[in-house]
Structures are given as structure tokens and as C-alpha cells.
Amino acid sequence: MVGAKEANLVERLESQAEHGGGGVWEYLCLVRKLKLRRSDKVLKYGLQILKDSKARSKLGGEEWTLYEQVAIAAMDCHCFSVAKDCVKSLQKKFPESLRVGRLEGMLLEATGSWEAAEKAYDRLLEDNPLDQVLLKRKASLAKSQGNTSASVEILNKYLEIFMADYDAWRELAELYVSQQMYKQAAFCYEELILCQPTVPLHHLAYAEVLYTMGGLENLQTAKKYYASTIDLTGGKNTRALFGICMCTVAINQVTKGRNKEEKDGSELQSLAAGVLVKEYKQKAPKNLAPLLTTTLKNMKLI
Amino acid sequence: MGVGFGVGVIGLLFLAHAAYATSQYRSVLKILEEEFSSPPMNVVIELFLGLAMCFWAAMAVSGDFLSIHPDSEDNRVVSLPGNLDFMTFNHRGRVLPYNQN
Secondary structure (H helix, E strand, O other), X not given: OEEHHHHHHHHHHHHHHHOOOOOHHHHHHHHHHHOOOOHHXXXXXXXXXHHOHHHHHHHOOHHHHHHHHHHHHHHHOOOXXXXXXXXXXXXXXXXXXXXXXXXXXXXXXXXXXHHHXXXXXXXXXXXOOOOHHHHHHHHHHHHHOOOHHHHHHHHHHHHHHOOOOHHHHHHHHHHHHHOOOHHHHHHHHHHHHHHOOOOHHHHHHHHHHHHHHOOHHHHHHHHHHHHXXXXXXXXXXXXXXXXXXXXXXXXXXXHOOOOHHHOOOOOHHHHHHHHHHHHHHHHOOOOHHHHHHHHHHHOOOO | OHHHHHXXXXXXXXXXXXXXXXXXXXXXXXXXXXXXXXXXXXXXXXHHHHHHHHHHHHHHHOOOOOOOOOOOOOOOEEEOOOOHHHOOOOOHHHOOOOOOO
């Protein structure tokens, strides 16, 4: 999870490194710890350290972690010569290592030799049939070939064994959403909310899937989950605020013409709209705030 | 921090002195052959004073309190990690070659 404080720290270290103010190693460590995908920056600064033999020797054993990090970043940037060099030096240091074997597989995957990569993963899996990262790699290998349904199948099998792996649940949910299988995606998000009940972004994603599915019951549940997102973020999540407004409008449309006593008596939507207007006045460019106000007025929220 | 630490040390000295004074008092009672019921009032006051100072120091020395609310400014989750186990390399980076600078 990336908290607001950590996000600020990353920003600060990044600009510091960009202006040559040092702190490069701290930045790389933080990126690794928070599992961020900033491959171009990692490649640039990581190579800086790796090229400088004095700085490299200062790291001690951490040097090899850096090699791995830079190798993956280089693959992500399609800088295969750098990636090959890193993997080669890792292989020299740790022959027979499973972790380096995985990196080799990933390198094959990155260069587009899918079959070779698959073979490499299968060979490694023979010795360690329950290696989680390898199994996940196989799922993403199918995904990067555009074969989403195969990826879903592999992930489903994986989750039967490792049910507590919330990263995998998240990936599966995203795959289902991309396939427009919202019912299944909603199930995955339910699992995620059970695993990590305090992460507002799972609540938000669940609400969005429910809103997309439509229907009165789903819309009402979606509204509740948008509300819980607001609760968990202290009202700082603009998307959830908009979600409340949209849900209210959709619910009103569905229930139009039915008995009117059932009308939602809460002030939730007008409060959300009020916060939105306030936030836009403070932060957005000047011409956006009146636009939002008229839109919300048309939706009869303020 | 400096003040808190000093107060803590003084509080500990108070406690030690109270203990010493009590044992002295007991030995005096033994000579007078009286029963020990409770330490004298001024020692009890010293004891509580020392205790209060130690409490205060324990709060002050260890630094500020951190928020435990999930919606506080420090703990608020702003983004999820980039699911790196499921990283795929078949993306638009392929046609946007990396610029060394």
C-alpha cells in the first residue's frame, strides 16, 4: 500500500535524484519497498550506481538486489543489452539459483520468445511445482500474449491453492473487468475487501463494478461502498464523491414513477456534491468549477 | 526530548530516594520496636511525585504519537502497488525506445 506520506517521500527523493542531490540509493530502496513501477527512473539511477564501482562496492550484499532490480527495469524499458548484462553477472555469482532462472525466463518473455520462456518456466516448475512467483509468471505470460482467457484459467487454478494471495485476486479481478465479466470481477473484489478491509481502493473498485452492472440493488450497494471509500479516505477521493452523485442519479432514474415515499432521505449526495464543488474551486483550473456546478445542478444534486 | 529525559532521571532519583528513606524508616522502627504499618507521609508524596515525573518522561521521550486512523493524512492510502509479480513486457515501450538521457 502506498500511503500519502510515502507518496510524498517518493516525489521528494525523485526530484532530489533528478537534480543530482544524491539519495539515489534511498530512492531505489523505496521504490522496491513500495513495489512501484518506475522502470525508466530505476534503470537510469540504478545504472549510475552499477557503473560506479566505488558506489557499488559500498552496497555490499545489496549489490545483487540492485542488479535484479535494474535487470527487470531494463526489460520493462526494452533495453535488452543492459538486462542481459545484469542477468549474466547474476548468473555468474549465483549459478543454479531459482531466482536467476526466473529472471532468465522473464528476459526471454520480454524479447518476445514466448515458447522458450514457457519452456524455461516449465523446467523450473518441475523442481519447484509450488513456486508462487513462477506460477504467477505463467499467468502473465499468457496475458502478454493476449490470451486473457488462458491467463484467467491459470490464475483460477493458482488461487485454488493460494487463496490468501490478494495480489493474485486483484490481477484476476482486473482480467475479468477487461473481459467484461463483471459478476466474476465483483466476486474477486469481495475477496479483496475481506483480505484487506481498510484499503479504500478495493471498496472503490467494487463499487465501480457494481455500478457498471446496474440494477437497483447493485446501485444501492455500490452507493454504500462509495460511501465507505469516502469514510476510509477522509473524503479525499474525488472518484468516490463523483460515484455517490452518479449512483444517486441512476437510482432516481430507476425508481422514477414508483412509490415516492421510498425516496432516500439522506443528505449524502448533496454533501458529496458540496465537497466536490469546494475541491474544484480550490484545486482545479478556473473554468472547470462553474462547469461542474452547472452539471451538478442539472443532476439536481445542489 | 532533552527536558523529558532530565525529568525522567530526576523522577527515578526520587523513586530511589523514597525506597532508601523507607528502608531507613524501617530500621529506625526496629530500634524503637514498633510495628511497620505504612511509610511516612512525606515519603508517600515523594513516591507519587517521582511516579508522575516518570510517567511524563515516558510520554515525552519516545516522541510524538502516530495516528492509527486509516483516513488520517499519514495513513491515507493513495495508490496500490504496481502488482509487479504480474508485470508484462508486451506494452507500448516496445516502440518507444528508452532514451539514455
